[in-house]
Amino acid sequence: MHRPEWWPVARWETLRLLKRADFVISALLVPVLAFGGGFVANWAKSRGERERHRVAIVQPAGTAVPAPARITWVVPPPGADDATLERMVTEREVDAAVRVPTGWLEGESLRVIVRRGTPGWVGDVREGFAGHARLLRAAGHGLDSTTLASFDRGLAWFQRSVLASRVSRADRIAAFGVLLLMVLSVFVTGIYMAIGISAEKQQRVTEVVVSAIRPQSWIDGKVAAYAAIGLLQAAVWGASFVFFAGFMGLAALPRLDLAMLATVLAFATVGFVQFCALFALVLATVKDLQSTQKIQAYLFFVPMVPFFFAEAALRTPDAGWVIGLSHVPLFSPMLLSMRMMVGAVQPWEVPVGLVVLWISTTLLRRAAGEAFRIGMLMYGKELTLPELWRWARER
Amino acid sequence: MDAPLVVGSVVKRFGDLVAVDELSFEVRRGEIFGFLGPNGAGKTTTLRMILGITRPDRGDVRFEGSDRLERARVGYLPEERGLYEDATLLDTLEYLGTLRGMPVAAARRAGRAWLERLELGGQLKAKLNTLSKGNQQKVQFAGAVLHEPALAVLDEPFAGLDPLNQERFMELIREQRDRGAAVLLSAHHLDLVERLCDRFLLIARGRALLAGTLAEVRRAAGGAGEVLSLELHPRDGLAPGEIVRRLLARAPDAAADVEAHAGGATRADVRMPEGADVSPLLAEAALLGAVRRVTMRPLRLHEIYVRAVAGGAPTGGGDGA
Numbered sequence: 230m231h232r233p234e235w236w237p238v239a240r241w242e243t244l245r246l247l248k249r250a251d252f253v254i255s256a257l258l259v260p261v262l263a264f265g266g267g268f269v270a271n272w273a274k275s276r277g278e279r280e281r282h283r284v285a286i287v288q289p290a291g292t293a294v295p296a297p298a299r300i301t302w303v304v305p306p307p308g309a310d311d312a313t314l315e316r317m318v319t320e321r322e323v324d325a326a327v328r329v330p331t332g333w334l335e336g337e338s339l340r341v342i343v344r345r346g347t348p349g350w351v352g353d354v355r356e357g358f359a360g361h362a363r364l365l366r367a368a369g370h371g372l373d374s375t376t377l378a379s380f381d382r383g384l385a386w387f388q389r390s391v392l393a394s395r396v397s398r399a400d401r402i403a404a405f406g407v408l409l410l411m412v413l414s415v416f417v418t419g420i421y422m423a424i425g426i427s428a429e430k431q432q433r434v435t436e437v438v439v440s441a442i443r444p445q446s447w448i449d450g451k452v453a454a455y456a457a458i459g460l461l462q463a464a465v466w467g468a469s470f471v472f473f474a475g476f477m478g479l480a481a482l483p484r485l486d487l488a489m490l491a492t493v494l495a496f497a498t499v500g501f502v503q504f505c506a507l508f509a510l511v512l513a514t515v516k517d518l519q520s521t522q523k524i525q526a527y528l529f530f531v532p533m534v535p536f537f538f539a540e541a542a543l544r545t546p547d548a549g550w551v552i553g554l555s556h557v558p559l560f561s562p563m564l565l566s567m568r569m570m571v572g573a574v575q576p577w578e579v580p581v582g583l584v585v586l587w588i589s590t591t592l593l594r595r596a597a598g599e600a601f602r603i604g605m606l607m608y609g610k611e612l613t614l615p616e617l618w619r620w621a622r623e624r
Numbered sequence: 625m626d627a628p629l630v631v632g633s634v635v636k637r638f639g640d641l642v643a644v645d646e647l648s649f650e651v652r653r654g655e656i657f658g659f660l661g662p663n664g665a666g667k668t669t670t671l672r673m674i675l676g677i678t679r680p681d682r683g684d685v686r687f688e689g690s691d692r693l694e695r696a697r698v699g700y701l702p703e704e705r706g707l708y709e710d711a712t713l714l715d716t717l718e719y720l721g722t723l724r725g726m727p728v729a730a731a732r733r734a735g736r737a738w739l740e741r742l743e744l745g746g747q748l749k750a751k752l753n754t755l756s757k758g759n760q761q762k763v764q765f766a767g768a769v770l771h772e773p774a775l776a777v778l779d780e781p782f783a784g785l786d787p788l789n790q791e792r793f794m795e796l797i798r799e800q801r802d803r804g805a806a807v808l809l810s811a812h813h814l815d816l817v818e819r820l821c822d823r824f825l826l827i828a829r830g831r832a833l834l835a836g837t838l839a840e841v842r843r844a845a846g847g848a849g850e851v852l853s854l855e856l857h858p859r860d861g862l863a864p865g866e867i868v869r870r871l872l873a874r875a876p877d878a879a880a881d882v883e884a885h886a887g888g889a890t891r892a893d894v895r896m897p898e899g900a901d902v903s904p905l906l907a908e909a910a911l912l913g914a915v916r917r918v919t920m921r922p923l924r925l926h927e928i929y930v931r932a933v934a935g936g937a938p939t940g941g942g943d944g945a
Contacts, residue, residue, distance in 0.1 A: 232725075237719065237722035237723050238723070240722070240728075241719045241722075245708075245711070429708075432706045432707065432708060432709055433704045433705065433706025434706040434707055434708060435704075435706070436677070436700070436702035436704055436706070437700065437702060437706065437707070437720065437764075437767065438723065439675075439677050440675040440676075440677065440695070440698065440700035440702070440777075441695055441696075441700075441720070441723035441724050442695060442723055443676075443695075444677075602677070
């Protein structure tokens with residue numbers, strides 16, 4: 230079977246990157262944090278739910294405030310003064326103490342003693358007192374608890390959106406998650422590409438490689454490798470986020486079907502190729518790692534741009550300018566995917582978006598190949614745009 | 625096809641600069657072809673056109689009869705050396721082999737065999753940046769010929785090598801010729817090139833100056849075919865310039881260089897037409913002082929090169945083809 234010329238480059242670059250310790254760490258750090266964080270948060274949450282707190286309570290005769298959930302009232306010795314209550318709290322006989330004054334329903338302060346700060350469960354104690362005070366005050370006005378509940382009953386509210394009736398909060402979170410994943414992965418991939426290409430310039434491997442294969446094949450191999458690595462990283466991170474969300478029960482499942490997933494994957498794949506071609510095009514013109522660092526800020530701003538329009542793409546995905554922007558190459562993989570996930574993409578937009586993305590990616594790849602051919606041979610020199618143009622014409 | 629590489633009247637310009645001007649030559653199967661010239665003569669530009677990195681503005685480069693370069697059948701050792709410093713030797717050779725179309729397993733096998741031949745078999749997993757410069761160069765050479773190319777282009781293969789490694793590299797280059805490859809060799813180590821190459825092309829300012837076998841090149845280099853080398857201990861007070869003047873007075877067609885050495889010895893090299901009568905010169909030398917050694921030798925490539933480049937010799941000798 231005929232093997233494409235770019236294949237050895239793609240294989241070499243992929244294996245080299247997969248062997249890099251910093252890449253492995255960055256790829257695995259997110260899952261480790263997600264798994265670890267999810268586990269710790271879940272453990273803390275369940276432990277908090279099980280834990281009961283002992284609170285000493287001194288209340289006027291005839292008053293019997295019920296203990297809130299997870300709270301156990303402890304009756305201190307008769308005649309216990311504030312000093313006694315403080316000692317009980319300090320010596321951990323109880324977690325807190327409450328003295329209820331006789332005029333507490335009329336505004337006199339409840340006196341609460343805690344060891345330090347304001348633990349979360351103190352809020353439960355406070356709410357318990359507030360609820361009981363409300364009942365007692367209502368009763369003072371002749372209202373029983375059933376009447377009071379009827380006052381509190383909420384209004385029924387049904388809302389229906391005409392164009393995106395089935396879009397849930399989970400869909401929006403998933404759409405934003407896809408944007409976040411793409412931007413982060415493109416960003417990290419770009420950094421590795423910058424390091425790799427500037428090292429190749431410094432190690433002067435260019436002539437060896439471009440004597441063996443066409444510069445276009447070299448760039449295609451690189452782009453394929455870095456795009457694949459970026460996608461792999463996004464997949465690992467995405468799976469981690471999904472696991473984390475499921476573990477924490479943070480959101481219901483978003484509405485996803487196979488066709489939508491395939492389309493998002495297609496946009497992501499071509500999008501990664503496009504960004505890698507853009508990075509290669511620009512990086513071919515710099516001379517070393519120092520000069521690479523100078524342009525990184527500008528270069529890596531490009532994949533950040535869709536972030537600024539993410540909210541609009543979620544809130545008003547049908548606005549004309551949002552539709553237009555989501556078909557601009559470099560932005561479409563992120564914005565069109567987001568709009569698709571909130572069900573706002575019309576049928577014609579997917580093929581048009583893919584064709585525009587494909588054509589622009591091909592052009593960018595070709596330009597990167599040409600810049601590579603010229604720029605990679607100019608060791609130790611910064612390549613200016615006029616020079617690039619002149620060399621391209623002179624070949 | 626006896627000549628895998630045929631370069632026909634190629635011209636390459638960069639703006640107003642004519643880097644290569646109507647250059648023609650061919651490199652035959654089973655020969656080592658010396659491609660020589662001073663810095664800036666257009667050698668690298670020519671090599672890049674041969675390798676398809678740049679294109680000629682005019683003329684053509686034909687590889688095995690076709691104007692389409694088959695990169696997998698070409699090996700290249702560039703002057704600007706470079707390999708991945710953090711990669712292992714075996715991985716590096718595997719990669720270079722696969723770039724030239726070899727299957728991964730075959731490239732790995734060949735890489736291992738080459739490293740063993742180059743006495744680096746114990747360092748298959750070593751990183752390139754842990755090797756000496758000479759050993760790095762061996763790896764680079766192996767990468768250029770691993771796939772047994774029909775045309776091997778070697779640009780300054782001896783740069784940075786000690787004399788022992790230079791000899792080793794000469795053996796390796798001869799092996800390539802003996803296996804039937806066409807070897808295009810560009811180098812400034814003219815003593816080695818003279819011993820190694822079957823034919824030569826000397827260029828300057830993008831144009832061919834001299835071409836052919838060593839004998840043809842010698843003949844073309846102004847007819848000064850032999851050198852009478854005298855080691856003198858001149859009488860006191862004789863300056864080198866005076867020695868030259870008096871020797872040339874006896875041989876008007878000759879040219880001479882005189883070098884004064886420590887201990888009173890002076891070496892005079894007198895370039896003469898082939899077959900010229902040297903007895904008047906020897907008689908004059910005896911009058912100048914004690915003559916300790918007399919040798920006759922043919923003109924060296926180095927001397928031809930210096931004269932041709934400095935004097936802009938016309939194209940002569942063979943035609944490079």
